[in-house]
Amino acid sequence: KQEVTQIPAALSVPEGENLVLNCSFTDSAIYNLQWFRQDPGKGLTSLLLIQSSQREQTSGRLNASLDKSSGRSTLYIAASQPGDSATYLCAVYRGGVDSGAGSYQLTFGKGTKLSVIP
Amino acid sequence: NAGVTQTPKFRILKIGQSMTLQCTQDMNHNYMYWYRQDPGMGLKLIYYSVGAGITDKGEVPNGYNVSRSTTEDFPLRLELAAPSQTSVYFCASRYGVNEQFFGPGTRLTVL
Numbered sequence: 471k472q473e474v475t476q477i478p479a480a481l482s483v484p485e486g487e488n489l490v491l492n493c494s495f496t497d498s499a500i501y502n503l504q505w506f507r508q509d510p511g512k513g514l515t516s517l518l519l520i521q522s523s524q525r526e527q528t529s530g531r532l533n534a535s536l537d538k539s540s541g542r543s544t545l546y547i548a549a550s551q552p553g554d555s556a557t558y559l560c561a562v563y564r565g566g567v568d569s570g571a572g573s574y575q576l577t578f579g580k581g582t583k584l585s586v587i588p
Numbered sequence: 589n590a591g592v593t594q595t596p597k598f599r600i601l602k603i604g605q606s607m608t609l610q611c612t613q614d615m616n617h618n619y620m621y622w623y624r625q626d627p628g629m630g631l632k633l634i635y636y637s638v639g640a641g642i643t644d645k646g647e648v649p650n651g652y653n654v655s656r657s658t659t660e661d662f663p664l665r666l667e668l669a670a671p672s673q674t675s676v677y678f679c680a681s682r683y684g685v686n687e688q689f690f691g692p693g694t695r696l697t698v699l
Contacts, residue, residue: 501685502685504687504688506690512692512693513678513690513691513692513693514678514680514690515690516687516688516689516690519686519687521685559631561688563685563688565685574619574636574638575621575633575636575646576621576688578630578631579630580630581630
């Protein structure tokens with residue numbers, strides 16, 4: 471069964487600092503990995519999607535990497551701002567090739583709660 | 589595109605009442621999902637659908653039912669509401685192995 475772990479559970483940094491959020495997963499048979507942001511009381515907003523054949527994706531100040539063989543992904547946030555304060559979740563997708571348990575579903579980590587202090 | 593829309597945004601139910609949470613997507617996505625999110629517990633999959641007329645149970649299906657008669661709509665039915673169903677419910681959709689998108693959520697309280 472796929473398990474996704476995010477460390478740390480919470481992180482507090484001063485404004486302007488560069489930071490890295492970590493995500494690890496136990497089963498490397500994935501199609502892709504997606505990073506989300508969730509603000510308090512809101513839904514999940516997709517940040518980046520990395521296909522299994524890719525090593526990284528960039529969007530503005532965000533850069534996500536994927537090392538499928540080691541079961542790890544990182545989300546790098548450059549020059550952090552107070553508006554980046556939110557919970558960040560990673561999720562892996564295995565598709566439905568073998569229709570086994572967890573097919574067609576995202577498996578989520580529990581998230582890292584980020585606070586950027588002005 | 590409106591993306592994934594959910595109604596209502598908030599609802600209070602009494603124990604034993606029933607209701608339907610509505611979810612619609614206008615992106616022609618084949619896969620649709622219902623999750624619940626409880627504080628500190630992460631997202632849990634209730635039901636999902638890989639296309640019109642096809643649904644399957646997720647991790648926590650008890651007390652819920654779904655149907656998918658069209659590509660666009662995936663309603664979640666709660667029968668005999670219980671306090672344990674107090675949660676925030678999210679609908680989501682995706683096309684194949686592409687990006688998954690979420691709705692804004694429905695906050696449900698059962699008293």
